Amino acid sequence: MERIVLGDVEIIRVLEYQGPFAPAAAIVPALGEPAWTGGDAALAPEHYDPASGAYIGALQTWVVRSGGRTVLVDTGVGAGRERPSTPMFHRREGRLPELLAAAGVRPEEVDVVVNTHLHADHVGWNTKEENGSWVPTFPNAVYFLPAADRAFFDPAAGHAARSTAGLDPRRWAEWDLVFGDSVAPVLAAGQAKEWSGSLRIDSALVLEETPGHTPGSSVLRVESGGERAVFVGDLMHSPVQLAHPSCNSCFCLDPAQAAASRLRVLERAAAEGELVIPAHFAGAGAARVRRQGAGFAADWVR
DSSP, X not given: OOEEEETTEEEEEEEEEEEEEXXXXXXXXXXXXXXXXXXXXXXXXXXXXXXXXXXXXEEEEEEEEETTEEEEEOOOSOBSXXXXXXXXXXXXXXXXXXXXXXXXXXXXXXXXXXXXXXXXXXXXXXXXXXXXXXXXXXXTOEEXXXXXXXXXXOTTTHHHHHHHTTOOGGGHHHHHHHIIIIIHHHHHTTOEEEEOSEEEOSSSEEEEEOTTXXXXXXXXXXXXXXXXXXXXXXXXXXXXXXXXXXXXXXXXXXXXXXXXXXXXXXXXXXXXTOEEEESSBOTTOOEEEXXXXXXXXXXXXX
């Protein structure tokens, strides 16, 4: 497991899966093969497989120890979930609790869970199955949920908003499944805290909205001992988006807004020396970024 220390904050990477996800051309539709293989932007083999054309990514959770508390940033796909529209996630048997134990973290010791947004691969281990019901995996944790995502993905309130946005209703059924098994049980248990705008968790950790990928997509900023990092969730799926920051993943619900949020976060990271920690980067998984031409380049942190 990789470990990063920033001032008084310790960060541990918990990697559940690393490998091919889907054709790269499908993940970032605006880019062709030269963007993945050419020049300084060459991403093989850690982020791209030239033989198959596959995007290489990761499913991972980050443990953040700050101010005497244990914080999880996103919780992966979970186990035993019905995800018929996403074969890779369908009835997947993830092993996050086992990996957390190896990192010295027991479920009851988790104080805070941050869901950067409410997509299936970021909320799955929010809950576990117990006696035929879904219950919170982390019984003593406060789960921070973006209010805009709760409103959008909650079947009780979100269908009208999705319709207004012109989104394909065929996607709604799986969103409803995700909300039902991974979000609603946390709300029912009284362990959720919804937030909007920004929210300070402690002296070192601040949540900020960066909408576009989803209505409530957010980043978690870390500042301690003069050092900084930013967990960017799904603002980026691949380092190819560093070189081409205007290009979105296929999952971004508001492309223009997502691109603007990505550029804003990357510009700040480059200017202020923030360590950038995305949700799905394979390989090193984190980088310092600097301006390079119309985009950015990465100095990997290993």
